[in-house]
Amino acid sequence: xxxxxxAAAMLVATAGLAAAEPRTFVVTSSNNPAGNQLxxxxxxxxxxxxxxxxxxGGVAGNAGGIAATRDSIAVVNFQSESVSIFDVxxxxxxxxxxxxxxxxxVSVAFGKDHLYVLxxxxxxxxxxxxxxxxxxxxxxxxxxxxxxSAAQVGVLANALLITEKSNVVETVALRGGAVGxxxxxxxxxxxxxTPLGLATRGANGYVTIAHSDEVGLVxxxxxxxxxxxxxxxxxxxxxxxxxxxxxxxxPSHSISRYVVSGVxxxxxxxVVASTGGAPTDIASSGRTVAVIDGGGQTxxxxxxxxxxxxxxxxxxxxxxNGANGVAVIER
Numbered sequence: 001x002x003x004x005x006x007a008a009a010m011l012v013a014t015a016g017l018a019a020a021e022p023r024t025f026v027v028t029s030s031n032n033p034a035g036n037q038l039x040x041x042x043x044x045x046x047x048x049x050x051x052x053x054x055x056x057g058g059v060a061g062n063a064g065g066i067a068a069t070r071d072s073i074a075v076v077n078f079q080s081e082s083v084s085i086f087d088v089x090x091x092x093x094x095x096x097x098x099x100x101x102x103x104x105x106v107s108v109a110f111g112k113d114h115l116y117v118l119x120x121x122x123x124x125x126x127x128x129x130x131x132x133x134x135x136x137x138x139x140x141x142x143x144x145x146x147x148x149s150a151a152q153v154g155v156l157a158n159a160l161l162i163t164e165k166s167n168v169v170e171t172v173a174l175r176g177g178a179v180g181x182x183x184x185x186x187x188x189x190x191x192x193x194t195p196l197g198l199a200t201r202g203a204n205g206y207v208t209i210a211h212s213d214e215v216g217l218v219x220x221x222x223x224x225x226x227x228x229x230x231x232x233x234x235x236x237x238x239x240x241x242x243x244x245x246x247x248x249x250x251p252s253h254s255i256s257r258y259v260v261s262g263v264x265x266x267x268x269x270x271v272v273a274s275t276g277g278a279p280t281d282i283a284s285s286g287r288t289v290a291v292i293d294g295g296g297q298t299x300x301x302x303x304x305x306x307x308x309x310x311x312x313x314x315x316x317x318x319x320x321n322g323a324n325g326v327a328v329i330e331r
Contacts, residue, residue, distance in 0.1 A: 031057035031324035045315030049092040055080035063152035063197040064107035065325030076105040107152045114177045118153035121146040125179040139179030154200035161205040163195040197237035230270040239284035244309040248279035273311040285328035
């Protein structure tokens with residue numbers, strides 16, 4: 001009897017461990033101007049769910065068109081001037097609501113208690129209450145340029161970091177998590193051309209200045225470090241894993257690795273992985289990096305990240321041309 005009880009206890013413990021195993025989803029959007037959809041993939045690269053957003057796609061030349069937490073996803077509907085919110089479940093996603101944006105949205109980012117929406121002319125904050133997103137913004141500001149070249153928004157400790165491809169990197173102050181200050185331009189070197197992608201952690205913001213082959217560090221409203229991309233050209237989008245920063249280099253069909261800190265950005269490996277087409281959106285979570293590349297066909301490629309920061313291809317999925325935004329979710 002005792003051995004049976006021990007065996008039963010071990011079985012329960014094993015089941016508990018199995019239940020606690022994290023599940024990873026990789027999500028992109030079809031970005032279809034006739035009807036946007038969220039596309040959910042598992043770690044083997046299988047499409048496990050297609051979920052209509054209730055809006056119209058059509059965004060281009062941007063970064064961060066999808067943002068995710070462990071429990072929620074936000075995706076831009078460019079032509080509908082709206083953002084759709086989904087709950088993340090153990091099996092995929094479930095539509096929750098759609099909120100209107102002040103201008104056509106290109107990028108979204110979650111903060112501690114707010115969702116931030118970057119549009120073509122403005123940036124706005126929406127308070128989070130549980131998984132619900134307030135339909136009315138509690139703060140908004142016009143962009144420095146606001147000419148439709150807005151690229152990405154990211155969250156710093158007490159500010160937002162924003163890129164506009166019209167050669168502007170800017171910050172917007174947050175007050176109680178809400179957008180609460182004017183957009184202030186960050187001085188970048190004369191001749192630096194086309195800021196685009198960014199990644200943030202705490203007070204540190206890392207940005208690409210794509211057409212100048214540069215990656216920089218923005219801190220306290222200033223560009224404090226800048227480095228070149230070596231042999232690779234046009235680092236456009238960025239993802240962080242620990243001390244490693246990965247850039248997707250569209251014309252070079254490659255991913256580069258940098259080592260970053262709060263004071264420096266150092267090119268560590270010019271080509272840590274190659275892609276079949278021109279890579280665009282890139283995202284990370286835990287030990288996973290996912291990237292979209294386009295060309296004759298469009299692929300979503302998943303990589304495992306080892307302790308040395310090397311990328312090991314895990315799965316490749318053929319996806320719809322024009323897909324935009326990517327997020328990795330670990331539950």
